[in-house]
Amino acid sequence: ETGVTQSPTHLIKTRGQQVTLRCSSQSGHNTVSWYQQALGQGPQFIFQYYREEENGRGNFPPRFSGLQFPNYSSELNVNALELDDSALYLCASSLRGRRQETQYFGPGTRLLVL
Amino acid sequence: KNEVEQSPQNLTAQEGEFITINCSYSVGISALHWLQQHPGGGIVSLFMLSSGKKKHGRLIATINIQEKHSSLHITASHPRDSAVYICAVRSSSGTYKYIFGTGTRLKVLA
Numbered sequence: 040e041t042g043v044t045q046s047p048t049h050l051i052k053t054r055g056q057q058v059t060l061r062c063s064s065q066s067g068h069n070t071v072s073w074y075q076q077a078l079g080q081g082p083q084f085i086f087q088y089y090r091e092e093e094n095g096r097g098n099f100p101p102r103f104s105g106l107q108f109p110n111y112s113s114e115l116n117v118n119a120l121e122l123d124d125s126a127l128y129l130c131a132s133s134l135r136g137r138r139q140e141t142q143y144f145g146p147g148t149r150l151l152v153l
Numbered sequence: 154k155n156e157v158e159q160s161p162q163n164l165t166a167q168e169g170e171f172i173t174i175n176c177s178y179s180v181g182i183s184a185l186h187w188l189q190q191h192p193g194g195g196i197v198s199l200f201m202l203s204s205g206k207k208k209h210g211r212l213i214a215t216i217n218i219q220e221k222h223s224s225l226h227i228t229a230s231h232p233r234d235s236a237v238y239i240c241a242v243r244s245s246s247g248t249y250k251y252i253f254g255t256g257t258r259l260k261v262l263a
Contacts, residue, residue, distance in 0.1 A: 072251065081157075081239055081253035082196075095250050129196060142186070142251070144196035 042066060043132050043145035051151045052120050060115040060148045062130035070094075070135045071113040072142065073105060076127040088113060089135055125152045156180050159240050159254035166261050172227040174257045176240030179221065187214050187225045188239040190256065196239070199225070230261045 042065035052058050064071050070089045074082035084097035088107035102118040111132070117124055127149050131142035157178045166172050176185070187199045200207050200214040202223065207214050211230075216223040227234055240254040 074251075074253075079255075081255040082241075082251075084250050084252070087250070097250065131196075141198055141201050143198065144188075146193075146195040 043130065043143050045128075045130055045145040045148050047148060048146065049149045049151075051153065053153050054120055054122060056120050056152075057116065057118045058120060058150060060117075060128050060130075060150070062113045062115070062132075062145055064111045064113065064130075064132035065143050068132035068134050068143070069111055070133045071107055071111065072131045072133070073113070073115045074129040074131070075099070075124075076129060076147075077123075078126070082129055085115070120152045122152050125150060155254070156252050157240055157242055157254040159238075159257050161257060162255070163258045164260070166230050166259070168231060168261055168263050170230050170261075172230050172234075172259065172261075174225045174238050174240075174259070176223045176225070176254055177221060178223075178240075178242045178252075180242065180252065181245040182221075182242040183245040184243040185216055185223050186241040186243070186251075187223070188241060190237040190239060192236075199238075227259075232261045232263050235260050 044063045046061045072087040073085040076082040085099050086096040087094050091107045104116045106114045127147045129147045131144045133142045160175045184203045186201050189197045189199050202216040211228045213226040237256040237258050239256045241251050244250045
């Protein structure tokens with residue numbers, strides 16, 4: 040177990056709705072990354088937060104947004120959901136500054152958009 | 154062409170076989186991870202490499218920075234090794250971006 044938790048584990052939404060996914064980082068970690076993994080594909084980098092600021096973003100539209108809180112927990116928000124947003128959403132925490140930075144993954148939130 | 158390519162995409166082996174999964178990448182990296190993902194989605198980090206070779210139990214990972222290639226080896230494979238193995242590289246471009254391969258689906262038969 041990595042110490043990274045995500046909620047909810049599963050979620051069903053309809054097209055056009057908004058969703059908030061949550062991630063609790065491993066204790067002491069100051070960096071969180073979010074990934075989208077479509078069925079049968081490898082994870083795709085959405086964005087990363089370091090000390091509450093976005094620090095790198097993948098090829099995702101602005102309707103994907105995030106927050107990192109002072110306790111380093113994090114949220115991923117997706118507005119105007121589309122069918123293609125159905126995927127497993129993974130967060131991973133790490134400690135920036137360590138030479139050998141290792142990401143610790145949460146179990147994921149499986150989102151289904153109908 | 155993907156920046157991180159894995160081969161094979163699917164692999165079926167008999168229990169006890171020696172298994173090799175390959176990863177090639179085309180970008181500059183500061184580190185490479187091998188990850189294991191079981192059905193249901195949870196990902197476990199197996200190794201992080203920036204050079205050379207690492208061993209943990211029956212798992213061995215190697216990386217050749219000049220050739221931009223890494224391999225994950227499993228000795229004496231067991232059905233519980235059945236999972237998807239994913240290679241992920243950390244870009245050296247400064248944005249701490251990770252690029253993932255599509256994974257190798259391994260099934261070890263008893």
